[in-house]
Amino acid sequence: PDAIYAYDPVLVGERGAVLLRPGKDVRLGEPDALVADLERAGVPVVGRIEAPGTVEGGDTLWLDRETLLVGHGYRTNAAGIGQLAAAFSDAEVIVFDLPHWNGEAEVMHLMSLISPLDDDLALVYPRLAPVRLLQLLHERGIETVEVPDEEFETMGANVLALGPRCVLALEGNDETRLRMEQAGVEVRTYRGDEISRKGDGGPTCLTRPLLRG
Incomplete structure (x- = not known):
């Protein structure tokens, strides 16, 4: 069932x-299953993460065209990050250690903590975000919208940017939605009771963007 979360097996x-090479054994077949779809979409496969490396897409985020953020945690290890940096050698790869949170059995991806809303705006859960990540956003002139504590575990921080300041979010995180709207973001919602809440995968997890607008 994790295969519906298409963000994790590949990075474009x-x-x-x-x-990529997921850190969860039952997902190891997913990257190869996407090859035919990538080829039909005209996206060449230019590399692969090999064992013992592991990388999941949820631990990666393009901050801009030249900057790739990567979370080092239970699903993405040092060997995988090294291979990823080599595969994207023309990018600046910045690595952050992720929090233990509830342990190895409960995934904590980098994108559990941050979602881009625009080139200069991001949605962030600051209480668990790495200090260096928050500092980097400030240094790059990227303002933040903060997710409240009570909406973190309901995936308030996981939204999908459909365009500049236009996002898709799960229903129910009303305070997070209000804060985004106050920052000038158009927020569209979906129920997600089955495909998101039961698998802990928000709208970002359900997609794999192929082109950056």
Whole structure:
């Protein structure tokens, strides 16, 4: 059932796609299953993460065209990050240690903590975000909308940017939605009771963007 979360098995950059290697054993077949779809979409496969490396897409985020953020945690390890940096050698790869949270059995991805809303705006849960990540956003002139504590575990921080300041979010995180709207963001919602809440995968997890607008 995790295969519906298409964000994790592959990462797409300027030159093409790199097949990742999920840190969850039952997902190891997912990257190869996407190859035919990538080829039909005209996206060349330019690399692959090999054992013992592991990388999941949820631990990666393109901050801009030249900057790739990567979370080092239970699903993405040092060997995988090294291979990823080599595959995207023309990018600045910045790595952050992720919090233990509830342990290895409960995934904590980098994108559990941050979602881009625009080139200069991001949705963030600051209480668990790495200090260096918050500092980097400030240094790059990226303002933040903060997710309240009571809406973190209901995936308030997981929204999908459909365009600049236009996002898709799960229903029910009303305070997070209000804060985004106050920052000038158009928020569209969906129920997600089955495909999101039961698998802990928000709208970002359900997609794999191929082109950056």
